[in-house]
Amino acid sequence: MTQDTAQPVAAVGDAPRPPDGTDPALLMELYRQMVLIRRFEEKCQEMYTKAKIGGFLHLYIGEEATGVGAVSALREGDHIFTHYRDHGHAIARGLDINALMAELFGKVTGTGKGLGGSMHFADASKQFWGGYALVGCHLLLAVGTALGDTMQRKPGVTMVFFGDGATNGGEFYEALNFAQLWKLPVVFVCENNLYAMGTPLEVHSSVTEIYRKAAAFDMRAERVDGNDVLVMREAALRAVDHARSGQGPVLLEAMTYRFRGHSAQDVQKYRSKEDVERRRSGDPIEVFRRQLLAWGVIAAADLRTLEHTIDDQVEAAVQFAEASDEPGVEWIRQSGVYAAAITVDPPIHGE
Amino acid sequence: MPVITVREALRQALHELMQDERVFIIGEDIGHYGSTYGVTAGFLEQYGAERIRDAPIAEAGIVGLAIGAALVGMRPIAEIMSVNFSLLAFDQLINHAAKIYSMFGGQMHVPMVLRTTNGWTQLSATHSQSFDVMFAHVPGLKVVAPATPYDMKGLLRASVADPDPVIFIEHTLMYTVKGEVPDEPYEVPIGRSALVREGRHATVVTYSRMVHLSLQAAEVLSREGIEVEIVDLRTLRPLDMSLAIESFKRTGRGVVVTEDWQSFGTSAEIAARLYEYGFDYLDAPITRVNFREVPMPYSKNLELKTVITVDRIANAIRDALK
Ligand SMILES: Cc1ncc(C[n+]2csc(CCOP(=O)(O)OP(=O)(O)O)c2C)c(N)n1
Numbered sequence A: 001m002t003q004d005t006a007q008p009v010a011a012v013g014d015a016p017r018p019p020d021g022t023d024p025a026l027l028m029e030l031y032r033q034m035v036l037i038r039r040f041e042e043k044c045q046e047m048y049t050k051a052k053i054g055g056f057l058h059l060y061i062g063e064e065a066t067g068v069g070a071v072s073a074l075r076e077g078d079h080i081f082t083h084y085r086d087h088g089h090a091i092a093r094g095l096d097i098n099a100l101m102a103e104l105f106g107k108v109t110g111t112g113k114g115l116g117g118s119m120h121f122a123d124a125s126k127q128f129w130g131g132y133a134l135v136g137c138h139l140l141l142a143v144g145t146a147l148g149d150t151m152q153r154k155p156g157v158t159m160v161f162f163g164d165g166a167t168n169g170g171e172f173y174e175a176l177n178f179a180q181l182w183k184l185p186v187v188f189v190c191e192n193n194l195y196a197m198g199t200p201l202e203v204h205s206s207v208t209e210i211y212r213k214a215a216a217f218d219m220r221a222e223r224v225d226g227n228d229v230l231v232m233r234e235a236a237l238r239a240v241d242h243a244r245s246g247q248g249p250v251l252l253e254a255m256t257y258r259f260r261g262h263s264a265q266d267v268q269k270y271r272s273k274e275d276v277e278r279r280r281s282g283d284p285i286e287v288f289r290r291q292l293l294a295w296g297v298i299a300a301a302d303l304r305t306l307e308h309t310i311d312d313q314v315e316a317a318v319q320f321a322e323a324s325d326e327p328g329v330e331w332i333r334q335s336g337v338y339a340a341a342i343t344v345d346p347p348i349h350g351e
Numbered sequence B: 001m002p003v004i005t006v007r008e009a010l011r012q013a014l015h016e017l018m019q020d021e022r023v024f025i026i027g028e029d030i031g032h033y034g035s036t037y038g039v040t041a042g043f044l045e046q047y048g049a050e051r052i053r054d055a056p057i058a059e060a061g062i063v064g065l066a067i068g069a070a071l072v073g074m075r076p077i078a079e080i081m082s083v084n085f086s087l088l089a090f091d092q093l094i095n096h097a098a099k100i101y102s103m104f105g106g107q108m109h110v111p112m113v114l115r116t117t118n119g120w121t122q123l124s125a126t127h128s129q130s131f132d133v134m135f136a137h138v139p140g141l142k143v144v145a146p147a148t149p150y151d152m153k154g155l156l157r158a159s160v161a162d163p164d165p166v167i168f169i170e171h172t173l174m175y176t177v178k179g180e181v182p183d184e185p186y187e188v189p190i191g192r193s194a195l196v197r198e199g200r201h202a203t204v205v206t207y208s209r210m211v212h213l214s215l216q217a218a219e220v221l222s223r224e225g226i227e228v229e230i231v232d233l234r235t236l237r238p239l240d241m242s243l244a245i246e247s248f249k250r251t252g253r254g255v256v257v258t259e260d261w262q263s264f265g266t267s268a269e270i271a272a273r274l275y276e277y278g279f280d281y282l283d284a285p286i287t288r289v290n291f292r293e294v295p296m297p298y299s300k301n302l303e304l305k306t307v308i309t310v311d312r313i314a315n316a317i318r319d320a321l322k
């Protein structure tokens, strides 16, 4: 059984016009973010090949509409947690791409001073609490910030991203139960890209419509076309409203597809080139671009100008990362591991 | 000074801490049930269900939520009923609590406390373990295991005030241990050991409940003319060996007493540091007293042969003096 027959995904890009009242500036911004993620990550792949970037590199290419649409529904003061495939969410949340590229280069100007790398982008000032690398385990942290906000009577909503593969482990069920039990403002966004690494959805999950897993908790849930940025945004806005109004959490299942391997090392034995090619023909960025032009909201020349600007920004990010310093050894002393000063007497490692 | 139990000392500290609106307690059976060991009995009635959160039996969740809440300004005190159940939360503790500060380059920190308890009394193999070494192994965590009511109160306050994640280890067989505790609030600093008995013949390095058994062994030996010095580490990470090493340099003989398995256990690390820093003063091999290395048996007969007794400690000290 091919993935396509197992998982029908709604057609994208067939809406005759933008949703009523959609500001052209917003459409342009969504498009800008999607292209920035795409170009940033193409550059990441290139830099990985040149060994400027090490470790695991999980690209979001193909899934941009999901992250951009979902994050666009959030306000300042809201929170984001995500998994190791975190570049898209970070860029959508407005993290500085210079700092992101520097993080990948392991430089001190990186978001995490070069200590985290690709899987651990974070910016506390934007309440982007980070990319986490233990599948499904960060969902509980997200429920925790929602609890903290609720107890402090703050209006924040926490959005947490994870894959289809994260919905089989115990943490997923613990998180959904806690969130629904205590009516916490969490929007769970499952990015169903049909594979957990190389294991197809129907091989890893007894229920392949992930949103139905919320039924066990009486939780509101919706399956949406995550490849259509506007559809994704609308669903996220509904979910965020619901959560913010105190009615409890929502599970969104965003149907999407990654065009690249699971990580840069993946040789993709588990799917055919043809499958991927067929999917690429519905590239969410291309589809959205055609929509924008067809709707006459934006001129082709403006799009091209935007795309050039983005290329320049990405190139500048590489220059910035290249020119930056490496982190200092203070980070590998015992004092670098704690927020509070500590003494170890006698010291270890001859510190 | 009033003399109270460890349980009372912990309750005092928690009552004081609850005056801070940011503090809340989350754990299994801490509220409606009245708390497994009585520490938070009556808290639900006094502080309400929002701050005394009876949690589902979901240890990863309890710890994960506490970490998340700590990130946004709360001061959560998570309780895991027995340290044996903390295994289900190890991922949250090690991969999240211990990592968030440094992995993200110091942008955020996790001021949470996990209270949990070691102990045994015919609870057999799965309910009688100690994982002190597993917590203390991990950079990014702080681990305290006090022995006296005074230190329980002072260290619990210090743990909640601390900006880093702290594992606070109690002991089921210590809740009724009594000691002097001032009524007023005070803190005992994390990462400072204490000299609890002076002596010139041997140095016993220990912590938690074993401090009390070591003191009893010292009294027995005192009648034989042997005077042992006892150091209570109080904190396992960051580890303060300064007093222990200083004492060892005077006595030349060391005994390490820890209530866990010997191989790769806390006593191995403590003994290694004594050797590293006291080698030139060594008059005899350092001896160690630990649990026998087996899953804890149920039968009282076998259990008592598996755990540490005053006799076993006294014998180990005699051995160190040979
Ligand atoms: C707890 C845990 N187990 C296994 C892994 C190894 N691993 C990393 S990503 C992954 C697949 C996850 O798939 P999914 O949740 O669908 O996310 P996707 O990568 O497709 O976005 C696996 C098995 C891990 N990081 N954490």
Ligand SMILES: [Mg+2]
Residues within 6 Å of the ligand: A163, A164, A165, A191, A192, A193, A194, A195, A196, A197
């Ligand atoms: Mg997946």
